[in-house]
Amino acid sequence: MSYDLGKITETLIQGKVDQLTELTQSAIDSNAEPAKILNEGLLPGMDTVGEKWKNGEMFMPEVLRCAKAMSKSMDILRPKLSEGELGSAGTLVIGTVAGDLHDIGKDLVGMMFEGAGYKVINIGIDQPNENFVNAAIEHKPDVLGMSALLTTTMPRMGEVINSLKEAGIRDQVTVMVGGAPVTEEYAQEIGADLYGANASTAVDVSRDYFEKAKN
Ligand code: B1M
DSSP: OOOOHHHHHHHHHTTTTHHHHHHHHHHHHHOOOOIIIIIIIIIIHHHHHHHHHTTTSHHHHHHHHHHHHHHHHHHGGGSSSSSSTTTTEEEEEEEETTTTOOHHHHHHHHHHHTTTEEEEEEEEEOHHHHHHHHHHHHHOSSSEEOOOSSSSTHHHHHHHHEEEEEEOOOGEEEEEOOTTTEEEEHHHHHOOOOOEEEEHHHHHHHHHHHHHHOO
């Protein structure tokens, strides 16, 4: 049996969910290294999807299909990847703030981070402030991400940041905020480190931040 990582990349970019799942499973059955399938098959595909979306060559429904295809393949790979392989780029904890049930954008952000090599812990929707703080303590993520889609729930993000300060761990985690009503100015006002305008730029902003921090 043989496998073709280029075909995996191409099929992901085309958003063919079932075909990508089959190709991923067949690569596993052919004894391909799971990390190789991820790093040389799926991740380059997700990078291209992010680029195409940013350049206006792809639209939201297509991106969502690609993200779904990626996610299904990750379901096959995840149990076979070691901790180190899965989170080679870092860890993201992400959730939607209390009182807010919107999850499509948050999940897309999570999937794009996963596509960029992050281990992603998605704590879900309508998460009380303390759940973000507890998740930051438990998982020690590189990035703690909060999503809010309602003007009425945006203030929860600043409250979580204050709770992180009170817990004495504010300087141990990079906070990213995003969601349709959230702006760069608002992110600064509440003391977040990073603002993600959309799922693709969220990954870029985070990469740039950690690159700069290294130098
Ligand atoms: Co709601 N809703 N909704 N809704 N809903 C909006 C947000 C609204 C703008 C619609 C409108 O009136 N035009 C409006 C908010 C107004 C405001 O506060 N300014 C609104 C309202 C009012 C409500 C209810 C109050 C309606 C009601 O019941 N009267 C209610 C509230 C429920 C609650 O949360 N407590 C409600 C309910 C719902 C549904 C449950 C029906 C459904 C959600 C389903 C779900 O998520 N599973 C829903 C939907 C679908 C929408 C709209 C139509 C679409 C949201 C969406 O999924 N967009 C939305 C109108 C709109 O935005 N056009 C609307 C696609 C998604 C990919 O984009 O979520 O923006 P988005 O995410 C982007 C970026 O924002 C960014 O990246 C994502 C990908 O590019 N991003 C981040 C998001 N989080 C990020 C985090 C980051 C970084 C980037 O770092 C951590």
